[in-house]
Amino acid sequence: MTFFDDLSQVRLEGDVLRIAIATDANGTSLDFDGVAQGTHALRALSAGTIAARSVLLVGEGANFCAGGNVRAFANAEDRGAFVGGLAGTLHDFVRELDATEVPVVAAVHGWATGAGMSLVCAADIAIGGPATKLRPAYPSIGYTPDGGMSWSLPRIVGIAKARELLLTDAVISGEEAARLGMLSRLVGDDEVKDEALRVARTLAAGPTSSYVGIKKLLARSGQATLSEQLDAETASIAVAAESPAGREGVNAFVEKRRADFAGL
The missing domain is CATH 3.90.226.10 (2-enoyl-CoA Hydratase; Chain A, domain 1)
Structure with a gap:
């Protein structure tokens, strides 16, 4: 069942x-x-x-x-x-x-x-x-x-x-x-x-972890000052850069191929 x-x-x-x-x-x-x-x-x-x-x-x-x-x-x-x-x-x-x-x-x-x-x-x-x-x-x-x-x-x-x-x-x-x-x-x-x-x-089929980060940033933007939002963006993009989806996306761009985000 x-x-x-x-x-x-x-x-x-x-x-x-x-x-x-x-x-x-x-x-x-x-x-x-x-x-x-x-x-x-x-x-x-x-x-x-x-x-x-x-x-x-x-x-x-x-x-x-x-x-x-x-x-x-x-x-x-x-x-x-x-x-x-x-x-x-x-x-x-x-x-x-x-x-x-x-x-x-x-x-x-x-x-x-x-x-x-x-x-x-x-x-x-x-x-x-x-x-x-x-x-x-x-x-x-x-x-x-x-x-x-x-x-x-x-x-x-x-x-x-x-x-x-x-x-x-x-x-x-x-x-x-x-x-x-x-x-x-x-x-x-x-x-x-x-x-x-x-x-x-x-x-x-896309980069789920990227979408998670985007939704979190948008959700907090209405209550944050610009400076607070900039800090949140810095932290978020740094995490994204080290994530499996971030690594795959950048590697695919450099290698001139379509990114494969399945399971990422």
Whole structure:
């Protein structure tokens, strides 16, 4: 029996950890079985129980993720406790995504609303298409953001633009989302999933230790002074230069061959 035998929405595709965060079964609203399975897998990845070199977030169905299941909210006997519990489950997942050292790629096709938009903002690279649309969706039902949107969105678009998008509950086209930096880039609508998988596979074949260092530097940059960041960069690049990936990359450059970062 393998780690993935009991996980219906998480699987390894080569070195890519694929997590389905929404399915057709619940109208592409956020699937909390997938989220919980994703949290379990990401914790195992961080602990070294399983091995993967990138993470891919996908929606199975017409949309990446159409937000929370509002009908379930309405039917809950204690709405506050119910929604708060769901938010806690989602936030465990977001914390694990943030802690994951390997690159996280999102294949954003169709709609990404509410928590779906939050997960787009949590990815390192998000691929969308011309028909991709994002929307906060919280004000439309009288709610406030979850999934880290109130933290991540201002860091992507700036605090003033984040206020506008959240308060007006704006529908953001794929083109606008790419311009604002919420999507990394656009491809054809029928190419989104394939391109996101290609990017995830390319990253999985790359210098993982370099990516770890890059993500750590970026994570601390918002709280560091320039001088502190320069010191961190000095320490980081010195470690990289002595690492197996750093040695292979430099040697390959000098020898005029393609670097082989497999396992590094």
